[in-house]
Amino acid sequence: MNDLPERVAAAAHEANLFPGEGTLLVAVSGGPDSVALLDIVMHDALRVRFGLVVEVAHVDHGIAPDSAAIAERVERLAAGYGVPVHRSPLTLGSLATETEARAARYPVLREMQRWVGARYLATGHHRDDQVETVLHRFLRGTGPAGLAGIPARGSHGLVRPLLPFARAELAAHLVHRGITPPAVADPANVGVRHVRTWLRHEILPRLRSQMEASVDLGVEAVARQAASDRVAWRRLLRVLPELQFRRDSRGIEVARLPLTSYDKALSEALLRALGRELGLVIGTRGAARLRDFVQRAPSGRRCQLGGGSEAEVVFDRVRLYPMSRATPPPTAEVDLTAPGRLRWGVWEFRWLLEPARASQRVAAATWIRPGLVRVRAARPGDRVAPVRGVGRRKVRRLLSEAHVPASLRKGYPVIEREGAIVWIPGICRGATGLPEEGEPAVRLEVRDRGDVAHS
Numbered sequence: 001m002n003d004l005p006e007r008v009a010a011a012a013h014e015a016n017l018f019p020g021e022g023t024l025l026v027a028v029s030g031g032p033d034s035v036a037l038l039d040i041v042m043h044d045a046l047r048v049r050f051g052l053v054v055e056v057a058h059v060d061h062g063i064a065p066d067s068a069a070i071a072e073r074v075e076r077l078a079a080g081y082g083v084p085v086h087r088s089p090l091t092l093g094s095l096a097t098e099t100e101a102r103a104a105r106y107p108v109l110r111e112m113q114r115w116v117g118a119r120y121l122a123t124g125h126h127r128d129d130q131v132e133t134v135l136h137r138f139l140r141g142t143g144p145a146g147l148a149g150i151p152a153r154g155s156h157g158l159v160r161p162l163l164p165f166a167r168a169e170l171a172a173h174l175v176h177r178g179i180t181p182p183a184v185a186d187p188a189n190v191g192v193r194h195v196r197t198w199l200r201h202e203i204l205p206r207l208r209s210q211m212e213a214s215v216d217l218g219v220e221a222v223a224r225q226a227a228s229d230r231v232a233w234r235r236l237l238r239v240l241p242e243l244q245f246r247r248d249s250r251g252i253e254v255a256r257l258p259l260t261s262y263d264k265a266l267s268e269a270l271l272r273a274l275g276r277e278l279g280l281v282i283g284t285r286g287a288a289r290l291r292d293f294v295q296r297a298p299s300g301r302r303c304q305l306g307g308g309s310e311a312e313v314v315f316d317r318v319r320l321y322p323m324s325r326a327t328p329p330p331t332a333e334v335d336l337t338a339p340g341r342l343r344w345g346v347w348e349f350r351w352l353l354e355p356a357r358a359s360q361r362v363a364a365a366t367w368i369r370p371g372l373v374r375v376r377a378a379r380p381g382d383r384v385a386p387v388r389g390v391g392r393r394k395v396r397r398l399l400s401e402a403h404v405p406a407s408l409r410k411g412y413p414v415i416e417r418e419g420a421i422v423w424i425p426g427i428c429r430g431a432t433g434l435p436e437e438g439e440p441a442v443r444l445e446v447r448d449r450g451d452v453a454h455s
Contacts, residue, residue, distance in 0.1 A: 002176040004169060005043035008161050012046065015152045017159040021051030022119025024159075025086075027109055028056050028077070030070040032181040033124035035077065036170040037162055039177060041122065042081050046161070052120070056085040057112045059105045086112050106279075107308030110322055113157070120157040125150050128167040131219045132199050137281070139195065145233065145272060146281050148226035154279045156249065233273040243270070249346065250408070251309075251321025252277050259318065260295045267291050274320055280307045294318055300406040314405045321407070328377035328411035336442045337370045344375050347413050347425070347448055354443040356435035363426045365445040369435050374416045378409060384421040384430045395424060402427045415444070 012018060026041060028034040041047060041054055056078040060071045071087055078085035088108045113121045134149045152163050162170065174181065207215045237245045237254075244255040252274055259267050268287035271294070275282035282290065282305065290311060293303050302312045305320065312319045329345045342349040356367035382395035399409045404427075415423040420432040425446040435441040 002173060004165070004173045005040045005045040008040050008165065009043075009045040009049055011164045012050070012159075012161050017153060017161060018050040018052065018120065020119070022053070022157075023116060024052040024054050024120040024122055025057050025109075025113050025116055025118035026054060027105075027121065027123045028058055028074050028085075029124075030058070030074045030077075030181065031124075032174060033126060033162070033167065033170055035179060035181045036173050037122060037124040038077070038081065039179060040173070041161065042083075054081070054083050055116055055118065056083055057109055057116075057121075058085060058087050059108050060087060060089045086116065088112060107323065110156070110308070118157070120159050122159050122161060124162055124170075125160045126162045126165050126167055126170060127216070127220075128200075130163060130223060131204065131216050132196055134219050134223050135199055135204070136196050141283075142281065143272065143284065144226050145230045145276065146226070146283075147222055148230045149223040151227070151230075155277055158279065230273075230276065233269065234276070237270065237273055237277070247277065251319055253314075253317050253319050256294060256313065256316050256318050259291065264291070275305065275309075278305075278307070278309050278320055278322060280305055280309055302407065310407070312405055312407055315403050317403075319405055319407070331374055331376040334373050334375055335371075336368065336373060336444070342375065344413060345411060347446060349375065349444065349446050351442045351444045354441065356437055356439045356441040358437040364447065365443055366423045366429050367435055367441045368415075368417075368422060368444055369433050370440070370442050371417070373422070375413055376416060378412045378414050378424075382414065382421060384414075384424060384428055385432065387429045387431050387434060389431070393428075395421065398424060398428050413446075 018024075024041060024047075026034070026038050028038050038054075038056065041052065046052065047054060056074065058071055058074045060067050075085050075087070088111075109121060130149045134147055137146045137149070150160060150163060152160050154160075204215070237243060240258070242255060242258045244253075246253045254274065259270065262270070268284075268291050271287050271290050272282045275286075275290075286306070290303070290305070293301075293311060294313065297303070297313045299313050299315045302310050304310055304323075309320060309322050312321070332342060332344055334340070334342055334349070334351075336351055339352045340350070353370075354367070378395050378399065380396065383392040384395055384398070385392045395414060396409060399412055400406075404412060413425055414421050415425070417433055420430065422430040422432050423444070424430075426448075
């Protein structure tokens with residue numbers, strides 16, 4: 001009897017991996033673990049029970065000589081399940097390590113998740129990966145939180161449904177289902193020239209032959225204790241009132257002053273905890289460098305954290321966020337003669353016919369005469385003539401004064417009519433095209449869909 005899908009579903013329910021319905025983007029490399037993951041999530045025990053719409057993401061690392069053939073097999077596999085597949089190529093070369101492949105892969109997967117609009121992103125990590133990770137981090141001198149290993153839930157919908165299950169169970173599932181994954185794996189996952197693969201192929205088999213299951217049980221016990229400590233730090237971030245922790249779909253923000261006034265040990269521990277909110281393992285030296293950056297950097301300065309993420313000082317705040325290679329959405333022509341709605345990147349605009357009010361300074365709405373407008377990204381050199389203002393002001397300056405992070409200004413929307421900016425949402429209403437009170441007009445509202453806090 002093959003009850004693995006039901007057991008995976010039960011574990012996912014206990015861990016609350018899927019708190020609501022939505023699209024699940026499954027990262028499929030073509031290897032046995034990710035192939036098993038795709039087959040299991042397509043089972044009614046998961047897909048139907050949790051209300052998931054499944055799609056596949058495949059990152060071709062360019063490591064294996066036959067990586068193109070593996071990518072084609074993933075496409076055929078996805079087609080067999082009737083689900084779409086999204087491919088993204090990398091050119092890492094045959095000498096790339098597993099660590100380098102992982103560091104390059106995650107930003108691409110996150111970009112694909114944003115592009116698809118998937119609520120969840122699933123990877124095929126399992127119990128053997130957990131044991132290897134904890135041992136590897138121990139040998140590298142990680143702190144206690146790092147010994148917690150791989151979490152079942154990560155930031156922004158990252159889930160690992162197979163984490164409680166062994167590689168052998170997944171292999172047995174594939175045999176039962178008659179599924180044969182590719183015979184050739186990426187070079188970064190075989191051989192013994194890297195520490196992780198050395199642990200996998202040489203050290204752990206020897207330990208298991210001497211200590212049997214107690215090796216895995218002992219490592220898992222250490223991971224559970226460390227995970228409990230990690231949960232405590234995560235909660236501390238949210239209950240310290242002076243820290244003013246805030247999280248949205250773009251990343252994390254905290255007050256800068258506490259991180260510079262706490263003693264070194266507490267400040268660095270909090271910074272490591274903040275990194276974990278993005279799925280980063282920040283070591284002792286990395287935390288010290290980040291604390292120095294937070295203390296000394298002027299507003300607008302950024303530094304890379306590794307793992308495809310950055311930190312940015314924004315006046316009295318500090319942001320940590322995944323870097324994005326995405327360009328701002330293209331300019332959109334909008335006809336404001338009838339009610340409608342527009343999604344532009346993380347922004348959502350809605351409009352309805354309504355007489356203009358006396359005040360034109362509602363932060364999330366404005367009144368404008370019916371007709372055509374353009375929604376586009378702010379550009380260098382843009383200027384606006386503010387309502388009841390004098391002269392024309394630089395848009396970038398207004399964004400800075402509103403404490404919009406420098407990393408977000410490039411994609412900030414402006415509303416333009418006949419070459420003149422009439423509105424910078426939430427910041428400034430232009431004097432151009434301003435309707436009189438009571439005049440037939442359009443109420444234009446905006447919502448930043450990326451500005452929704454998550455727990």
